[in-house]
Amino acid sequence: MVIIAVIFLIIWPFLYIFVSSFKPLKEIMSRASFFPVNSTMKNYQTLLFARTPVRDFPRFLLNSFYVSVITALFTLVISSLSGYGIARNRRLRSGLVSKFLLFIYVFPTVVLLVPIYKLFTNLRLYDNMLGLVIIYTALVSPFCTWLLVSFFENIPKELEESAGIDGAGTFTTFTRIVIPLAAPGLVTAGAYSFITAWGEYMFALILISSNLKKTGPLGLATFTAEQYIEWGPLLAGSILIMLPVFILFMPVSGYFIKGFTAGAVKE
């Protein structure tokens, strides 16, 4: 009972925002009841169908989707390789490398603002979605490596050894035996990368300037900078940005919690 009450206390804002996104403007701009009196889809309609080149929310979401999916794919390739390398090497596992990855994870990214801005301008990655993909991959790869190490470690070494006896090289063993067995870990790491890239704001803010290339978070934030803030479509937009994350997270949350904490407890 206490647990249910506490959980409600923590997540009620999400419920409130969700139901409020169906309220007509009059109820949003006044103190109405918790639930909408005259529920309407108008906020979503304005957001999705009243498109102008400056306020093209469906396009922003599509951009975010594109950036997040590619980021997740890049990250999976990079961090499953490194995660496996560390998991199978005792010297690396116990040594500085895993601590170093952790250090990268707490690294002050705000320090990178100026040099990344200049570097990406020189590399023509400024105002380029590929630039975002590269930086997001770099941001999540160390953590995903760390996450995957604990998944790879749980795969019995004997399986790989017997593959080796059958004549498979290190790389074949990796792609044929290890990767399929670590599927839950890969799904978790992929979901983590997607979620991070989907919601990132700071680097999108400094690296993207044209309206056509804005990501969802950046687009939503620009709406709030307008002189007259339309809260209705903003709430609807917030829900549309949050929903994919929640939908993606809930099925893998069990794995996620396990993988995330397995590494931490050992540290």
Next chain:
Amino acid sequence: MKIRKNEIQQYLFLLPVVIIILIIFAYPYVRTFIYSFYDISFGGTESNYIGFKNFSYLLSNSFFWESLGKSLYWTLGNLIIQLVVPLMLAILLNANMRGIHLARSLVMLPWIAPTVAVAVCMRWMFLPKIGIINEIFSSIGLMSKQIHFLGNSSTAMPVLILLNSWKFLPFGTLLILAALQAIPTSVFEAAEVDGATGFQKFQYVTFPLLGSMIWFVGFLAFAWNFNTFDFIWLTTQGGPGNTTQTLPVLIYRTAFKTFRLGEASAISVFIAIFLIILGFFYFSYITPKEK
């Protein structure tokens, strides 16, 4: 020491992640240090070496020290809440009952929700006259007049700290919960045999065994909160006035609003050194002691 062929291959597996870390973290890091000795304006075609002038300018101006003060206030406020509340939450969620996994997943939601969406909605909920928070407080009689929480210089910072802590509660909760579950039940049973009450069990058994995890969460929370930019920028932009202008907000403003990249780099260097020292202390004094 003979390195086998296998081992070389294992090192090769690490190559991609090492390359991307070098390009995106190490190289820019070095550049920041170099930029901090130059006078660079936006566009950055012209830059003059000016030695320590960026640093001396910062250190002799009150806005930098004020911003540092805000940063420490922000970080410590967040840190305390993000250690105390997750500890209680984790103990609560350590129960073994039906639906506990769902409960744990639901608690995670604030953490994974995109910051932009949370910030936008919170701005609306905390508005005077139309926001639900004012409504709740005045209906239970806590407040007689409407407060513009995020637009008032005395409430903006504490409210932001609460909101940001709410968003990061799940993180500490998850880690402390994992540490709790790693404690074997036999330890508790032994304490019960010795006649320990519920609170005594917490004080003498749970709490000491959680020590290293609490340090770990504290270290991560300190580093992350010290670097928070997006949540503050999206809610108050450092305002009203400069009341929530922490160092990361100051860096962004200096670099991308007033276009003084060299000066912004100098602030970055300051942050980097500060956190490196902190990390050094954590890794060399606190982690080994636990083993």
